[in-house]
Amino acid sequence: MTWDESIARIPADVEQPDKIIGSFTARQVAIVFGTGAALYAAYTAISDHVPLVACAAVAIPVAVTAILLAVGQRDGISLDRYVLAAIRHQRSPKHLVSSLEDIPMPPTWIAAGSQRPPAPLKLPARGVVGDGLVDLGPDGIAAVAEVSTVSFALRTPDEQDALVAVFGRCLNSLSGPAQILVRAERVDLTETVASLRDNARELPHPALASAALEHADFLQELSARHELLRRQVLLIVREPVIGANGSDVAAARALRRLDEASRVLGSCGLTARLLDARAVAALLASCFDPSAPSLPDDDIALPGEVITTGGTW
Structure with missing residues (x-):
């Protein structure tokens, strides 16, 4: 019985998505080919009534946007997910309160303007x-x-x-x-420095007290110069x-x-x-x-x- 000793490369990032076509993942393929199919279907439907130049003027920006969303990244996140997260953040309430119940709408006599009412803050920890x-x-x-x-x-x-x-x-x-x-x-070394200075007075030998005070000065200077x-x-x-x-x-x-x-x-x-x-x-x-x-x-x-x-x- 023989075994196939073919080498399989396993990426260091185990959560890295699989490549479907070349270096494109399934999400990228769906964005690019989905946009291309939609543009082609729109062109075949209106090609008899709209000039080719007008169709190209509309299709080129849409295709470029789809390619950028598919292959672009921002802070390690793909642009399509980044845009979706920005849209969710824009539509989500900005004022949250720690209440398990729904927040009632303010009375009509309060000039709240267009600001959204507070929403309950939902945390994983109760x-x-x-x-x-x-x-x-x-x-x-x-x-x-x-x-x-x-x-x-x-x-x-x-x-x-x-x-x-x-x-x-x-x-x-x-x-x-x-x-x-x-x-x-x-x-925070504040308590440590204060404890060293207080205990230095009770040390039995002046040399030990001097060493403790020098060490307290060193810690204070270290905490002031570095985080x-x-x-x-x-x-x-x-x-x-x-x-x-x-x-x-x-x-x-x-x-x-x-x-x-x-x-x-x-x-x-x-x-x-x-x-x-x-x-x-x-x-x-x-x-x-x-x-x-x-x-x-x-x-x-x-x-x-x-x-x-x-x-x-």
Whole structure:
């Protein structure tokens, strides 16, 4: 029995669309040939009544536009999808509010002009429930854990093979949807610098105090000259909700899957810490505004909590 040892090229981008004719995908072929067929049908219908020059004056701009939409790109997105996204953005409401109900129209005596009324903001996350679980509504329950990192380059080849084997075993043990998210967030060294200056006064030797103050000055100068970032690795697992008591069952399954993943990752020196409700709320808030500095967990209010101010009356 012989095997055909023909080589099949697999693109690095597994989501890259297949080529149908030459370097054209099915979407590009449909745009170009669909426009050509429509122009030819229109020409055969009106060729006896309209001069050829007039038909060409109308057909050439339409054909050029179709070719540009098919082969052109903007920011890595094809022009046809870019134009459709721009049209949807133009027609969609711009003022959104966090309400699960439809927003009523304003009274007629309010001079609202031509501005559209607010629309409900539809998010995939309904809220943060107990133990830091994220309620995704019909999509189920998600649990989020922060995973530490290890230095792969500093390990020996045998240790690197062991790490790869453990990570592969962790991937093979997945029994449901999971996501590994690596995100960058800003680092604020204000509290670190202040802590170093305060603790330097209590050090037993003047040389240690001087070194601590110099290190505090170095960190302050470093944060002033550079935008400091840190990497955060998150492991998110999701479980669907099935049945009347599906939320409790899905939450238990999600927590059990994270516990199993933490035990497997612990074999290669990684620790997975389940985020509590405040940490998850802070994480979701930072995802809406990644450029803003992160807030302390104590400054994040959970859903249903009463927000008070510390001012004097």
